[in-house]
Amino acid sequence: MMKKIGKYLFSNRSYTPLPFLFVCILFINPTAKSIIIGIIFVILAELIRIWAVSYAGSETRTTGEVGGSVLVTQGPFAIVRNPLYVANIFIYLGVGIMTNSLFPYLQIIGIIYFLFQYYCIILVEEDYLQEQFCESYTKYKNNVGRFFFRFKKVPDECKSNLKFDIIKGLKSELKTLIAIGFVVTLIIVVYLLEIRIFKV
Numbered sequence: 001m002m003k004k005i006g007k008y009l010f011s012n013r014s015y016t017p018l019p020f021l022f023v024c025i026l027f028i029n030p031t032a033k034s035i036i037i038g039i040i041f042v043i044l045a046e047l048i049r050i051w052a053v054s055y056a057g058s059e060t061r062t063t064g065e066v067g068g069s070v071l072v073t074q075g076p077f078a079i080v081r082n083p084l085y086v087a088n089i090f091i092y093l094g095v096g097i098m099t100n101s102l103f104p105y106l107q108i109i110g111i112i113y114f115l116f117q118y119y120c121i122i123l124v125e126e127d128y129l130q131e132q133f134c135e136s137y138t139k140y141k142n143n144v145g146r147f148f149f150r151f152k153k154v155p156d157e158c159k160s161n162l163k164f165d166i167i168k169g170l171k172s173e174l175k176t177l178i179a180i181g182f183v184v185t186l187i188i189v190v191y192l193l194e195i196r197i198f199k200v
Contacts, residue, residue, distance in 0.1 A: 058168075
């Protein structure tokens with residue numbers, strides 16, 4: 001059941017944040033403090049994303065079937081198996097903090113919502129990786145955490161040999177950077193103009 005949900009969520013993961021963002025906008029109530037704290041979360045998370053895609057490349061943008069031609073174990077993948085998903089959760093949390101919408105309830109619900117989403121997706125991806133990379137993936141999985149950072153040496157036999165390419169990473173992240181820039185600008189404008197849809 002969870003894997004069926006995971007397949008659906010994987011194909012539609014570009015749209016699944018919309019309900020959370022919609023509620024953020026409806027109850028937006030930013031303060032200078034919430035914007036500063038939230039933007040720190042967003043910037044740090046985006047730096048992790050750029051670090052990750054500078055190794056993994058554009059394969060991370062796939063939205064059809066789960067796939068991957070290389071088992072990436074370098075950079076942030078050496079300390080957590082799903083750095084992009086972890087970073088995404090922190091980006092959404094950062095946006096939730098910036099908007100200060102229904103704080104802290106919406107932010108807590110958002111974390112649970114995205115943890116569930118990515119857990120289901122990861123179950124499907126792990127099946128693929130296990131089948132594709134067999135013993136290498138088993139060793140990697142046993143040494144690196146799924147969601148939590150684990151500073152343990154990745155075994156030599158399952159280390160990837162990819163080149164860090166920041167240009168490739170930035171190109172891959174361009175759409176994400178534009179989207180984040182738009183959302184952050186919108187929140188700052190709402191704060192400066194004191195626009196409120198619903199006052200709570």
